[in-house]
Amino acid sequence: MTFQLKTKHITIETTNYCDYHCTICPRECYILKPEIMTMKLWRRIIDDLATHGYKDKFIIDTQGFGDPFTDKYLFERLKYAKKKIPCVKFFTSSNCYRMEKELYPLITKYIDTLLISLYATTPKTYEMVHHKMTYPDYHETFFREAVTNIKCLIEYKKQHKLEKPWMIGQI
Secondary structure, three states, X not given: OOOOOOOOEEXXXXXXXXXXXXXXXXXXXXXXXXXXXXXXXXXXXXXXXXXXXXXXXXXXXXXXXXXXXXXXOHHHHHHHHHHHOOOEEEEEEEOOOOOOHHHHHHHHHHOOXXXXXXXXXXXXXXXXXXXXXXXXXXXXXXXXXXXXXXXXXXXXXXXXXXXXXXXXXXX
């Protein structure tokens, strides 16, 4: 007999690494050292979830205190979960700084909803919010790269007539 979980949404933070130290984020109070979840643990979690008989929409949220694009196993994880739980949908949040164009095919294949955390519309405001970045002298570069990555993903989706991921701007 399969036990059906009542929840349709679960958050699994695969990494707590982030390039930024934003004034609006409580990361600085985080007591665990930055790390990336092992694939062994990910498989164990997904294998367990797969035993609960999900047949319709089920959401795995990979956001947390880290940026998912710092996780070198991100798309391997999503592919594994999709194989084990075909109905799964993926939600994540990112500052989009590491969302490079070679990832666009994987992003549009696996990520259903992408919450974009871009807390500024100018480099100056960006610096104010992200003033404790790892590389504070590069705030304008970080801002421009993040914005460029977002625009390029939108253009990629248009060129290939893709609907995914649904993108939500958080500014």
